[in-house]
Amino acid sequence: MLELKGLKKLFDGISVLNGVDISFQQGSKIGLSGGNGTGKSTLLNIATGFLTPEEGAIILNGDNITHFEAWKLSRLGVKRTFQKVRFNDALILKEQLYTSDKIIKRNLHMLEGAGIIDYLYSFPNEVPLPILRKIEVIRALLDRPKYLFLDEPSAGMAATDLNDFGEFLKDYIDMETCLVVVEHRMELMRKIDANICELRDGKLVTGNIMI
Amino acid sequence: MSLYIVTILTNMTLISFIAISAYLILIVGEVSFGQQAFFGIGAYMTATSTALLGLDIVVALCLAFIVSALFALVLSFLTVRLSGLYFAVASLSFAELLRLSLYKVDYTVETNSGTVGPNGPEGFQNIRWIFENNISPENFLVIALSSLLALIISLIFMENSKLFKNARLVGKDQIVAQSIGIRPFFYRVSFITLAGGVAGFGGGLFALFNTYIEPSMFGIMLGVHGLAYSIIGGLGYPLGPLIGVFIDIGLLESVRFLSEYRMILFGGLVAAILIIFPEGIISPRLVSRIKRKLVEKNNA
Amino acid sequence: MEYIQISIDGILYGSSYSLIALGFSLVFGVMRRINLAYGSSLLLGVAIALWVENKLNISIIFFIPIVLFFCSLSNLYVERFCFAPHNTKAGVVVSMISSFAIWMQLDEISAQLLPDRTHSFPSLEISTFEFGGIFFRGDQILNIFVAFIISAILFLVVYKTRYGIVLRAVSNSADTAKLMGCNTNLVNSLTFIVAGVLGGIAAFLVLSTESQVTPLFGFWCTVKGLVAMMIGGLGSLTGAFWGGLLLGLLEAHFSYQFGPVFREITTFSILLIVLIIRPGGLMGVNIYKDLKSRDERI
Numbered sequence: 001m002l003e004l005k006g007l008k009k010l011f012d013g014i015s016v017l018n019g020v021d022i023s024f025q026q027g028s029k030i031g032l033s034g035g036n037g038t039g040k041s042t043l044l045n046i047a048t049g050f051l052t053p054e055e056g057a058i059i060l061n062g063d064n065i066t067h068f069e070a071w072k073l074s075r076l077g078v079k080r081t082f083q084k085v086r087f088n089d090a091l092i093l094k095e096q097l098y099t100s101d102k103i104i105k106r107n108l109h110m111l112e113g114a115g116i117i118d119y120l121y122s123f124p125n126e127v128p129l130p131i132l133r134k135i136e137v138i139r140a141l142l143d144r145p146k147y148l149f150l151d152e153p154s155a156g157m158a159a160t161d162l163n164d165f166g167e168f169l170k171d172y173i174d175m176e177t178c179l180v181v182v183e184h185r186m187e188l189m190r191k192i193d194a195n196i197c198e199l200r201d202g203k204l205v206t207g208n209i210m211i
Numbered sequence: 212m213s214l215y216i217v218t219i220l221t222n223m224t225l226i227s228f229i230a231i232s233a234y235l236i237l238i239v240g241e242v243s244f245g246q247q248a249f250f251g252i253g254a255y256m257t258a259t260s261t262a263l264l265g266l267d268i269v270v271a272l273c274l275a276f277i278v279s280a281l282f283a284l285v286l287s288f289l290t291v292r293l294s295g296l297y298f299a300v301a302s303l304s305f306a307e308l309l310r311l312s313l314y315k316v317d318y319t320v321e322t323n324s325g326t327v328g329p330n331g332p333e334g335f336q337n338i339r340w341i342f343e344n345n346i347s348p349e350n351f352l353v354i355a356l357s358s359l360l361a362l363i364i365s366l367i368f369m370e371n372s373k374l375f376k377n378a379r380l381v382g383k384d385q386i387v388a389q390s391i392g393i394r395p396f397f398y399r400v401s402f403i404t405l406a407g408g409v410a411g412f413g414g415g416l417f418a419l420f421n422t423y424i425e426p427s428m429f430g431i432m433l434g435v436h437g438l439a440y441s442i443i444g445g446l447g448y449p450l451g452p453l454i455g456v457f458i459d460i461g462l463l464e465s466v467r468f469l470s471e472y473r474m475i476l477f478g479g480l481v482a483a484i485l486i487i488f489p490e491g492i493i494s495p496r497l498v499s500r501i502k503r504k505l506v507e508k509n510n511a
Numbered sequence: 512m513e514y515i516q517i518s519i520d521g522i523l524y525g526s527s528y529s530l531i532a533l534g535f536s537l538v539f540g541v542m543r544r545i546n547l548a549y550g551s552s553l554l555l556g557v558a559i560a561l562w563v564e565n566k567l568n569i570s571i572i573f574f575i576p577i578v579l580f581f582c583s584l585s586n587l588y589v590e591r592f593c594f595a596p597h598n599t600k601a602g603v604v605v606s607m608i609s610s611f612a613i614w615m616q617l618d619e620i621s622a623q624l625l626p627d628r629t630h631s632f633p634s635l636e637i638s639t640f641e642f643g644g645i646f647f648r649g650d651q652i653l654n655i656f657v658a659f660i661i662s663a664i665l666f667l668v669v670y671k672t673r674y675g676i677v678l679r680a681v682s683n684s685a686d687t688a689k690l691m692g693c694n695t696n697l698v699n700s701l702t703f704i705v706a707g708v709l710g711g712i713a714a715f716l717v718l719s720t721e722s723q724v725t726p727l728f729g730f731w732c733t734v735k736g737l738v739a740m741m742i743g744g745l746g747s748l749t750g751a752f753w754g755g756l757l758l759g760l761l762e763a764h765f766s767y768q769f770g771p772v773f774r775e776i777t778t779f780s781i782l783l784i785v786l787i788i789r790p791g792g793l794m795g796v797n798i799y800k801d802l803k804s805r806d807e808r809i
Contacts, residue, residue: 071394074390082809088380092503098376140390293786293787305779308776308779314772474618474619477615477616485597486597
């Protein structure tokens with residue numbers, strides 16, 4: 001279980017998170033919503049080790065990992081994707097899964113099911129955005145993550161693409177993984193039956209969420 | 212082969228070591244203006260171990276590699292928080308500091324072939340290894356060229372290894388690297404160290420070839436050239452740096468009527484090449500395209 | 512007394528560094544780029560001006576504008592050739608390397624124009640005076656005064672004029688400034704021309720206190736200016752001014768204590784220490800943090 005306790009974060013003196021408590025159970029699906037600038041991405045960055053909180057603790061299965069760097073968290077199974085897809089323009093996408101051919105072969109059904117197999121030998125600028133987002137998720141999934149954080153996967157996607165992306169998540173995220181979707185559009189969260197929490201004024205609000 | 216051609220080829224081989232060491236650092240995403248100092252440390256180390264201590268050349272060159280790698284390791288730890296412009300300037304000042312301290316190294320011994328040993332600004336004279344072992348310039352070229360080839364072939368083989376792929380990812384995007392569990396620190400430190408060692412090894416060969424070294428030889432212009440070679444050659448493939456070396460020394464210096472204006476032409480040429488190929492001639496994208504073509508051909 | 516004399520000499524000598532550092536700082540402040548060819552483009556400007564002076568035999572009053580003109584011209588050449596083509600984010604490092612390569616070219620052209628190792632330079636012939644047992648070099652007093660005036664004028668231009676607003680807009684975010692209708696290309700070129708004029712003034716004053724030019728002047732300018740700027744604070748005009756004086760002060764004391772090689776050793780040790788402990792320099796921490804957080808934004 002990954003727990004965030006009493007997180008506080010300031011940017012230039014402005015409080016973004018003000019005492020957030022949340023815990024992520026393996027096998028659960030959580031949707032984190034909230035308006036612009038409410039600290040959704042900050043929360044995700046803290047949970048994955050890309051930012052350190054001013055106060056509070058991150059606890060993974062009872063161990064305090066608050067000051068672990070991002071690469072260490074990633075090795076412990078806390079993975080993420082990015083709001084703006086990050087690929088190297090100079091490499092074909094197969095190389096950017098950063099894994100061996102053996103693992104790619106073993107997971108061929110997943111690549112096929114996601115419909116990305118035809119794109120493996122393309123450069124990122126030759127591929128539409130929804131496919132790139134799927135490849136980012138698959139890059140994380142090939143490592144069998146225990147916690148997977150998606151940062152605004154719907155940004156720049158049309159409704160049909162989003163539907164397809166939701167199906168893909170439902171099909172390939174297994175019960176070993178806790179999926180956390182940070183998002184301000186509700187369609188995707190409903191599609192994957194996520195428990196929705198909302199960030200408001202630096203605090204977490206659960207239940208009674210206006211949609 | 213005339214002596215002139217042999218000398219030019221040897222010089223090309225020796226400076227290729229600096230170019231490759233600059234290339235190794237560029238892979239992890241940093242620009243070093245300081246590889247000339249590691250070249251110098253290697254040169255002094257080899258001179259000391261052959262001329263003063265009478266060690267075997269293989270031992271001497273290994274020592275040159277190790278000692279300059281250790282200095283580079285120090286640099287990588289000092290600059291652990293710096294990147295981009297800051298790392299470049301820090302590496303420059305580190306290199307100049309090392310070079311300037313060579314002016315203060317003074318330890319000479321009188322032998323029957325003259326004064327031997329580092330003597331401050333006078334430099335290290337009488338490195339007589341090639342005379343004592345009767346190495347002709349052609350033979351020395353063979354030694355230098357075969358070590359360079361061994362280095363390049365091993366780099367080509369390592370190109371597809373996990374180590375190099377991860378290092379390239381660290382150089383391109385540290386955030387993605389971290390998100391898939393790669394520790395940037397490790398790759399940075401090991402590549403900067405390795406690059407220092409490679410430069411030091413080349414410096415060792417240079418000291419043996421030149422038979423005389425002094426601190427002013429390892430100034431910033433040497434580093435500029437090495438860096439420029441690897442930049443215009445491109446980061447896609449280990450042969451890139453050699454293209455830069457070839458353009459500068461092979462083309463400009465060996466053509467007699469150009470050699471007087473070599474610096475003027477080469478400086479402009481580097482800037483012009485960077486406008487046309489901002490990532491160098493053999494860019495990573497070009498290499499990926501060629502690889503893809505080859506795969507398509509195999510499948511067809 | 513000796514101690515005070517060395518300090519005064521050091522600070523006065525440091526005024527040359529301040530003058531050079533101001534030009535560096537201006538370019539970094541606006542474009543977030545480092546122009547490593549700055550020193551050599553000044554050397555080239557001076558070399559062409561001397562060559563013209565030799566041919567036409569003109570008086571010092573006309574010589575100064577010629578120096579300024581050729582310094583800004585060679586600076587503009589560097590901007591067009593090394594900086595304008597690389598105006599993307601990936602171009603920061605490429606343009607630095609490109610300017611590094613042009614450094615060799617400009618140095619070599621200057622060496623061809625000034626074939627002797629040392630070449631005399633018109634001196635302003637201001638005498639040294641004594642005050643309370645301490646000697647002051649008049650021309651160096653002039654340098655420090657000019658450095659102060661220039662940094663004050665630059666400060667006023669950057670913070671009080673319309674051009675300054677455009678400068679700061681481009682410096683803050685070139686893309687946004689472009690969208691708001693600023694001609695960023697023109698601003699960059701203008702910045703280099705202004706830096707060239709400043710550098711021309713600096714080069715003239717420094718060289719006339721030395722009353723000679725050597726081919727090493729380009730390297731000297733780049734290194735000392737860069738170090739003074741980085742100590743004082745990246746892109747900070749006041750930082751460049753104080754950084755130069757501080758560098759001069761420290762160099763004077765260390766070279767007096769340990770010998771002339773330590774002048775250079777001090778320069779690079781200070782630079783390395785500042786970079787390691789406080790990468791933004793003594794007065795440019797905000798700029799450094801701002802750039803760093805921009806780079807690390809996910």
